[in-house]
Amino acid sequence: MITVIKETSPHLRRRSSVSRMMLDVLIALLPVVVYSVVLWQWKAVVILAVSLAVMIPSEFVFVGIKNKMPYDGAKHSFKEKFKFAYSKYSISNVLAPSVSAVIYAMILPASLADHLYVVAIGALAGIVLGKLVFGGLGSNIFNPAAVGMVIAKLSFGSLFTYNADPFYSTNLGGTVLSSVSAGGYLTINSQFISVLDLFLGKCPGVMGEVSALLILVGAAYLFIRRSADFRPFVAYIGTFLVLMLVAGLCICSKLGFENLSYWKFIGVELFSGGLLFGATFMITDPVTSPINRPGRYIYGIVAGVCTVFIRLFAALPEGVVFSILIANMFAPVIDYYKWSSNKFTLKKIIWIASILVVAIGIVTLVLLSPGVVK
Amino acid sequence: MIAKTRNIVKKHDSKGAAPSKDYTNPEFVYLATANARCPNAEVFIKEGDHVNLHQMIGLRHGPFFDQPIHSSVSGTFVGLEKHYHRNGKLTDFIKIKNDFKYTVDPSVTPRSDEEVAKLTKEEMTQIIKENSMVGLGGSSFPTYIKFQTNAPIDVIIINGVECEPLISADDTIMWSEPEKVARGMEILNQAFNCKRCILCIKKMKKSLIKFYEDYFKNRPGLEVKGVGNYYPQGWEFETIKAATGVQLKPGELPSKYGIMDFNVSSVVGIYMAIKEDQPVHIREITVNGDGIVHPQNFKVRVGTLLKEIIAECGGYKDESIPKKIILGGPMMGASIPNDDCVITKTVTSVIVLNDKPVKEEPCVRCGSCVLSCPTGLEPVQIMNAVNTLDKERIKFLNPNKCIECGLCTYSCTSKIRVLDYVRRAKLISKL
Secondary structure, eight states: OOOOOOOOOOOOOOOOHHHHHHHHHHHHHHHHHHHHHHHHHHHHHHHHHHHHHHHHHHHHHHHHHHSSOOOOSSOOOOHHHHHHTTTTTTTTHHHHHHHHHHHHTOOOOSGGGGGGHHHHHHHHHHHHHHTTTGGGGTTTTSOHHHHHHHOOOOOHHHOOOOOOTTTTTTSSSSSSHHHHHHTTTHHHHHOOOOHHHHHOOSOSSSSSOOOOHHHHHHHHHHHHHHHSSSHHHHHHHHHHHHHHHHHHHHHHHHHHHSOHHHHHHHHHHHHSTTTTHHIITTTTTTTTTSHHHHHHHHHHHHHHHHHHHHHHHHHHSOHHHHHHHHHHHHHHHHTTTOOOOSSOOOHHHHHHHHHHHHHHHHHHHHHTTTTTOO | OOOOOOOOOSOOOOOSOOOOOEEEEOOOEEESSOOOOOOEEEEEEOOOOEETTTTTTEEEEOOSEEEEEEEEEEEEEEEEEEEEOTSSSEEEEEOOOOOOOOOOOOOOOOOHHHHHOOOOOHHHHHHHTTOOOOOOTTTTOOHHHHHHHOOOSSSSEEEEOSSTTTOOHHHHHHHHHHHHHHHHHHHHHHHHSSEEEEEEEEEOOOOHHHHHHTTTTTTTTTTEEOOSSSSTSSSHHHHHHHOOOOOOTOOGGGGTEEEEEHHHHHHHHIIIIIIOOOOOOEEEEEETTTTSSSSSEEEEEEBBBBBHHHHHHTBBBSSOOOOEEEEEEEEEEEESSOOOOOOTTTTEEEEEEEEEOOOOOOOOOOHHHHOTTTTOOHHHHHHHHHHTOOOOHHHHHOOGGGGOOHHHHOOTTTTOOOHHHHHHHHHHHHH
C-alpha cells in the first residue's frame, strides 16, 4: 500500500533555490574579500566580522518578533513560543544578512577599523532601516548595504579617510575620484596611477572596490550561474559609458586634448570608484529591482544617469551608492501594474530613448557652458 | 536562478521507437457515466445483459452536447461501481465483464475507400458525433464541433509535438501507425476541402521527420514540419505560430485565420471512426516516472483499471516514499487522490513521481516567472494582487490569458506555487 499525495499541477520543479542564489553571490564576492584582506590585513577582517556580527543577529531577533504564535486561547510558555517562531528560521535567514554584511563591509574604507562603532551603527541602520522594517527578505525597497553605508557616511563623514594600504603603500591622500573632484580634471593626466593599475587594483580606495579585475571575475561567475540578472548590469554600465564618452568629449575639447587624454579619462571614470562593484553586486540585487525585462533595463539606465550626474555635477566625488538608492525608489514606479509588461512596446522604447537623449543633452549643455569644467 | 525556462529536464524518457506493450485483454472494463463536460448519464442496459463490442450502451448528457457511451469489449454488464475519474472525482462506472470474444456489434459498418472518398463534411460530422469522438490530446473537446465550422480552412495543423516531458505516446503512434496518420490527414483535407495538412514534430526527432518526409512523398497535400523543441511548443498558439507564422491573439479561434488544428492521436481516432466506424476503444498510453519499476508504453483498452497497468509495470518503486500519480503530463496533468482510477479515452499518460517536499520561501522578485511565461503575463504581479485582494488590479492584469502551462511554478526560485495564485485570480476576476 502506498501513500498518494494530491497536489495541483505542475508536478515538476526547477532545481534552484533562493539560498543557492545567495550562496552564489557570496562565492562571487570571495575574490574581492580575499584581495581586501591581502591589502588591509586585520583591518578588513575586523570590519567584516563586525558587520556580520551585527546583521545576522538582527535578522535572528527579527524572525522571533515576526513569527508570533496565532491566538488560540491557551497560554504558552516562552519555550513554546520560541520554538514556534524559530521553526521558520532557515538557511536563507543566515545567508541573506551575510550577503548584505559582506557587501556593506566591502564598500567601507579600511580606516574605519579604528572606529568600529561606526561600522556597527551603519550595519544596524542598514539591516533594520533598509530591510527589516519593510518585512524582511523579499519585501525591502532599498538595498540594505547601501542604506547602511549612506547612513554611516552622512553621520561620520570625517572618519571616511582613504589611507594608504600596507601592501602597496600608494598614498594619494584620497581616492582617485576624490582627488579629481578636488583638483580638477587635469589631475588625471598628472597622476602617476595608470589605468592598468586601476584595473588591477593597485590604488587607494574602499576595501572591495579597488580591483576591477576581481570584480569582473565575480560578475562572470554570477552571470554564468545566472544568479544575477545581466540586464541592469548591462544597462547601467552602458548608460554610464555612453554619457561619459559624451562628457569626455566636452571636457577634453574644453581643456584641450593635449592636456587631458580622452581614453585615460574614460578609463579612470570606468575603473575607479564603486562603479563596477555597484553594478555587479548591488544593482543586480533582484529584490530591489523591477521584475520584468524592459523594467530592468530602465532601472539600470536611471541608475547610470544618476551616477554620471552625481560624478560630474555634484559635490560628492562618488555617486554609485546614492544613485542605486535613487534607482531603488524608481523600481515600484517602473513595476506599477498599469504600464509594466514583459514586452518592449514602442512607448517604452520612446521612454528609454528620451531619458538617454535628455541626459546627454543636459551633460553637454552643462559641461559646455562657461566656468563648469576646471 | 534568474532565467527563462524553456527546456524541462527529461529523465526517464522512454525510447520513442520502442514497441509498446499490449494490454488489451483486461478481465473487466469500466466506462464512465460522467465526465467534466457531461455530468449526467442514462444507461440503456440492465444488469446481466450481453453487450457487443462498440455497442452504444448509454448516453452522457451535458449542458451543450450529449456523448454516447460505447462498450470497448463484448461481454456481460455486471453493474455500476465507483472509481476515480481522470478529473479526480469519484464517479459511477459501468462494469463490463470481458468474454474475450470481441463480437462486433451489427451496427458497425466499415466503409470502403470509395465510400470514404464520397463522404461530405456533414456526413463525416454525423459519423464522428455518433462515435463520440473527442480531442485525444487531453482536452476532451468534442471533435464534431470543430467540424461544424463554416469558415474556409486553408491549412490543417496536426499537433505531434508532445512537448511535455516524460511522455512518448504520440511518438509511438507516429512510429507504429503511419498509414492511419496519413489516411486521417487525407480525410481531414477532404472534409475541409483544404490543400495543405502539416504534421508538426519536434525538430530534434530527426529520424521521425525523415521517415514522414519519405512517407508523404507520393501523397499530395501532406507535409511534415520540424518545430521547436521547447515547452510549451504543443500549445495551440505556439504550434500554429511555428508552422504557419500566424500569431493568434488570446480568445481568437484559429479558424479565423483559416487554420484548423488536431492532435495526432485524434487524427488516428477520426480515421478509425470514419473508415472502420469504430469509436476509440484502444489507446496508446505512457507509464513513466521515477516511482515506477519498469516505465514503458502500453496499448490499453479504454476502461482498464490503472492498478492493473501499474502491476503490469512491476509495481511501485520505493513504496515507503509518498507518490504523486498524475494522469497527463507532469506539467499540466491532473493529480489523482488514489490509484483506484480508470483509463478513459482522454488519458494520454500515467506519471508516477516520488514526492520531494520543497520548502517555500518568500518571493525575492527574481522575475523568472515573468521571463518564462509564454503568454506574456506577469505571474508575480498577479500573486501580489491576489494577496492584497485588489480586484481592480487583478482584472487589469487579465489572468484569463493564462493557459496553466505551469512554467511559473516550475521556474520559481522560491518554490512558490505561483500558478495556484493565478488560478485564484481567474476566479476572483469572474466575480
